[in-house]
Amino acid sequence: MxxxxxxxxxxxxxxxxxxxxxxxSTRFGAPPNTQAGLVDLGFPGTLPVPxxxxxxxxxxxxxxxxxxxxxxxxxxxxxxxxxxxxxxxxISQYDEPIVVGGSIAIGVGERVxxxxxxxxxxxxxxxxxxxxxxxxxxxxxxxxxxxPLLEIVSSPSxxxxxxxxxxxxxxxxxxxxxxxxxxxxxxxxxxxxxxVSLRPSPEAPLGTRTEIKNLNSxxxxxxxxxxxxxxxxxxxxxxxxxxxxxxxxxxxRRETRPMRSxxxxxxxRYFPDPDLLPLVVDETLRxxxxxxxxxxxRARAERFVRVYGLExxxxxxxxxxRPLADYYEAVASAVSGKGxxxxxxxxxxxxGDLLGALNRQGIGIEACPLAPARLAxxxxxxxDGTLSGPKAKEVFEALWAGAEDVDTLIERLGARQINDRxxxxxxxxxxxxxxxxxxxxxxxxxxKLLGFFVxxxxxxxxxxxxxxxxxxxxxxxxxR
Amino acid sequence: xxxxxxxxxxxxRLARLALDDGEVTRFGDELGRILAFxxxxxxxxxxxxxxxxxxxxxxxxxxxxxxxxxAGHPELYxxxxxxxxxxxxxxxxxxxx
Numbered sequence: 387m388x389x390x391x392x393x394x395x396x397x398x399x400x401x402x403x404x405x406x407x408x409x410x411s412t413r414f415g416a417p418p419n420t421q422a423g424l425v426d427l428g429f430p431g432t433l434p435v436p437x438x439x440x441x442x443x444x445x446x447x448x449x450x451x452x453x454x455x456x457x458x459x460x461x462x463x464x465x466x467x468x469x470x471x472x473x474x475x476x477i478s479q480y481d482e483p484i485v486v487g488g489s490i491a492i493g494v495g496e497r498v499x500x501x502x503x504x505x506x507x508x509x510x511x512x513x514x515x516x517x518x519x520x521x522x523x524x525x526x527x528x529x530x531x532x533x534p535l536l537e538i539v540s541s542p543s544x545x546x547x548x549x550x551x552x553x554x555x556x557x558x559x560x561x562x563x564x565x566x567x568x569x570x571x572x573x574x575x576x577x578x579x580x581x582v583s584l585r586p587s588p589e590a591p592l593g594t595r596t597e598i599k600n601l602n603s604x605x606x607x608x609x610x611x612x613x614x615x616x617x618x619x620x621x622x623x624x625x626x627x628x629x630x631x632x633x634x635x636x637x638x639r640r641e642t643r644p645m646r647s648x649x650x651x652x653x654x655r656y657f658p659d660p661d662l663l664p665l666v667v668d669e670t671l672r673x674x675x676x677x678x679x680x681x682x683x684r685a686r687a688e689r690f691v692r693v694y695g696l697e698x699x700x701x702x703x704x705x706x707x708r709p710l711a712d713y714y715e716a717v718a719s720a721v722s723g724k725g726x727x728x729x730x731x732x733x734x735x736x737x738g739d740l741l742g743a744l745n746r747q748g749i750g751i752e753a754c755p756l757a758p759a760r761l762a763x764x765x766x767x768x769x770d771g772t773l774s775g776p777k778a779k780e781v782f783e784a785l786w787a788g789a790e791d792v793d794t795l796i797e798r799l800g801a802r803q804i805n806d807r808x809x810x811x812x813x814x815x816x817x818x819x820x821x822x823x824x825x826x827x828x829x830x831x832x833x834k835l836l837g838f839f840v841x842x843x844x845x846x847x848x849x850x851x852x853x854x855x856x857x858x859x860x861x862x863x864x865x866r
Numbered sequence: 867x868x869x870x871x872x873x874x875x876x877x878x879r880l881a882r883l884a885l886d887d888g889e890v891t892r893f894g895d896e897l898g899r900i901l902a903f904x905x906x907x908x909x910x911x912x913x914x915x916x917x918x919x920x921x922x923x924x925x926x927x928x929x930x931x932x933x934x935x936x937a938g939h940p941e942l943y944x945x946x947x948x949x950x951x952x953x954x955x956x957x958x959x960x961x962x963x
Contacts, residue, residue: 402932409935418953419940427943439932467882469957515960525954529938653880663928 388584388619391592392550392611393542395579396557397535398567399511400443406510406534407434407477414573422513422528428473433661436461438671440534443566444484444508445667445675447536450564450682451503453488455672461508461662464654469526470513478537480656483507484665490540490560491684492552493702501553504539508665511535530574536566542581542592547611551604554578559683563708566678577602580611583628584618593618594628598635598642610635614642686711694718694729703737709751710736716758717765725769732765739782756786763792776849777801804851807859810843813851814859817842828864836860869894869901 408425425432448455462480485506513528544550561567583595601607633642683705690701705711714736721728767773784795828835840856874894878885944950
């Protein structure tokens with residue numbers, strides 16, 4: 387057995403209108419190079435000017451993770467040659483990043499583990515290279531060049547692929563909550579590089595690590611790490627040594643492969659960018675970032691447990707995105723205090739039927755056609771006993787499909803639960819009369835048959851008879 | 867500060883420049899003189915120099931508001947490119963590593 391050490395570098399595309407150092411658009415999916423301006427293309431004589439919103443977002447992230455916001459940080463040039471980088475260098479931050487430290491808490495089974503962060507810094511994205519459009523040519527779309535990225539570097543504190551995925555999910559939720567990233571991994575809004583190494587025991591010095599580049603889904607992250615950990619273990623167990631190298635994950639073959647081996651260590655020749663003044667975060671900017679901070683997911687989940695009496699699991703699901711948490715909270719606050727379990731019943735409906743219906747239609751909670759107030763009305767009718775479980779589902783479907791209010795639907799569908807003692811007793815007697823043999827068996831000690839009687843009665847009532855009441859009445863009639 | 871031939875060759879490699887031996891000597895010498903010139907700053911007495919000479923550190927940086935004010939004009943900019951097609955810039959094929 388080996389002790390696994392994983393650290394992640396996550397690139398988050400910041401949700402600005404314009405680029406980090408120029409005023410061209412960051413919109414996704416535009417025709418090639420229609421959003422690549424003179425600064426992005428590195429035309430001589432142009433100068434970069436930092437985007438205030440991008441800086442504010444980086445500061446908001448730093449505040450949210452409890453990091454130190456550098457009052458003064460610096461942009462540096464990272465030099466390398468690749469055609470998707472028109473200037474021949476990327477403007478990044480090196481020895482003076484904007485955010486230092488901080489941490490992210492992740493759930494590992496039942497417990498919470500805190501993953502310290504090393505840093506977060508601002509940098510510009512590169513363009514996109516397309517190698518198979520034209521024979522013998524690489525085609526360049528530089529629309530992405532200059533889009534602001536926040537690179538978030540974790541400490542090597544993740545001990546398994548599962549922890550790495552939990553960390554990335556937590557980070558994903560956080561940046562979406564903060565409104566600084568759209569979280570769209572298919573479009574590359576959040577990308578991840580993983581460093582991984584093995585050592586014989588947690589006390590041993592860190593082993594030689596490999597870096598897996600450009601993992602753009604939770605699944606690929608998990609698969610790539612699982613493969614790479616096994617590969618390194620095999621190398622070490624065969625008496626070999628792991629080479630420090632950069633590898634790529636091939637999802638089709640489910641394996642990592644070395645990128646071109648480097649004859650010499652990378653030398654990016656970082657130096658402070660003479661085109662840019664040091665980046666100063668003053669009190670005003672800090673205050674602006676502070677106002678961007680919403681209640682963060684973990685705190686909100688804890689409050690849901692405390693205030694609405696939810697199970698931690700349900701609270702976690704309901705706070706997994708901000709719009710979902712807002713939706714639930716709108717329902718819960720409308721029903722809260724009316725009925726003893728109303729907030730929990732609301733959680734049950736949001737997580738069950740509502741998310742199910744959204745899934746079936748392939749839409750997100752933002753586009754939910756059912757207003758929280760209407761779902762709240764349904765929850766109240768369940769709570770006050772007007773609706774039984776199965777009938778409530780029927781009403782929910784009608785509510786989802788149409789515009790009628792809950793009480794109108796209950797009448798129209800004849801869904802009102804039968805709670806009336808006399809009516810229920812009549813039903814009970816009818817069922818007992820129709821099943822004399824089962825009645826005898828029950829009296830002889832076959833207790834399980836109570837469920838059978840209730841089932842028959844509910845069925846005979848068209849699903850409207852209150853099953854709890856029926857159970858009590860059957861017992862009463864049968865004398866046990 | 868002086869530069870060895872090896873330093874010069876390394877910098878040339880990083881900058882993707884091919885230098886012959888004569889050029890290595892020549893650039894080594896020229897770069898050495900530039901570095902010596904810059905090195906003179908170390909002995910300069912900066913306390914009494916006007917702030918403007920001491921670099922831009924004290925100035926409040928300018929940040930831009932997040933507004934889209936410029937469009938790409940590929941048809942215009944691509945007149946400067948050696949090769950382009952369908953809106954793309956084309957370069958000799960770079961095989962993905």
